[in-house]
Amino acid sequence: MIIDDEVLAVLTAIVTVACVLAAALTVPRGVEPFLALGLLDEKGKIGDYPTRVIAGEPVKLHVFVMNHLGKAVMLKVVGKLGSRGNIPTNSTPLNSTPIWSYELILEHNQNATIPVQVTLQKEGLNVALVFELWTLNATDGTWVYTGRWNHLYLNVTKAGAP
Amino acid sequence: MKYTLGLLLFSILLAASIVYSEGAFLEALRLLEELSSEGVDVSFQVRELNRALELYRGNLTAEAGAIVTRVLQQLTELKRELPTFKFWKWLDVGSRVAILLAIPPAFYYFFPRLYALAWAYSRRNWLIKEVKKNDNRR
Structure with a gap:
């Protein structure tokens, strides 16, 4: 034989490893399911968030949502007002009336950046502007809290105040 | 009313x-x-x-x-159409995996033969010359 047996064995081993690896990658695997919610500034970027706003004037932000559940889902972002120490947890949403909401359907691995404009009427210090992510249970039509939320503390002042 | x-x-x-x-x-x-x-x-x-x-x-x-x-x-x-879609999807995946797993034995069997053919082809113009035992010339 022109090729030495040992050389052929080594070459076959390399080819075998490469092919088994390729076959393993070919078989579809389940995805690591997660949902993401992010708060962005007026320009749709991280940073430059407002800290002081004037009551009655609109606050402009963006909310980033991503679906990585392995299927298309209907999501709802709900804006609420809280305060320092009164924000949602991973299991319970904030017990407060929604001041803004937006519903959308996202495919797997799809994301959306939603412009938000809310007007805060009441003055206050450390007002928490909270955004919660909810998902629709298509079987019974109920909204389920995903445990994902963002918040931004704002000082809401009167117009003309220093 | x-x-x-x-x-x-x-x-x-x-x-x-x-x-x-x-x-x-x-x-x-x-x-x-x-x-x-x-x-x-x-x-x-x-x-x-x-x-x-x-x-x-x-x-x-x-x-x-x-x-x-x-x-x-x-x-x-x-x-x-979902059952048909699933059938073709898994057939596609199965075929890909089968082809990939068939490559190593095919390589083991065919590679030495193809290499030998290539080796012989690259030397197709070589001449076989009888060399006398005492002749040091190549």
Whole structure:
């Protein structure tokens, strides 16, 4: 034989490893399911968030949502007002009336950046502007809290105040 | 009285249409989740349902309901084709894996033979010359 047996064995081993690896990658695997919610500034970027706003004037932000559940889902972002120490947890949403909401359907691995404009009427210090992510249970039509939320503390002042 | 009855009838019809739309919307969403989890391309239907949501937000219920009904028909059709889709999908995956796993034995069998052929082909112009035992010339 022109090729030495040992050389052929080594070459076959390399080819075998490469092919088994390729076959393993070919078989579809389940995805690591997660949902993401992010708060962005007026320009749709991280940073430059407002800290002081004037009551009655609109606050402009963006909310980033991503679906990585392995299927298309209907999501709802709900804006609420809280305060320092009164924000949602991973299991319970904030017990407060929604001041803004937006519903959308996202495919797997799809994301959306939603412009938000809310007007805060009441003055206050450390007002928490909270955004919660909810998902629709298509079987019974109920909204389920995903445990994902963002918040931004704002000082809401009167117009003309220093 | 006539106007009150008319208004009541209109309200009942409107409520019924919204309830129907919501039922159709939920059914469409349920099918959308099922089909997308199986890998069926539902991008168009997702875009259309998002458009319907925009119309619902603008209180254009009739237009939104028409879109939802159309999307539901498309999704029902896709659901009917799901077993065929799954069969071809798994056949495709199975074929790829089988081909990849067949490469190593094929390589082991054919490579030495092909190498020998290539070796012989590259030396096809060589001449075989008899060399005398005491002749040091090549």
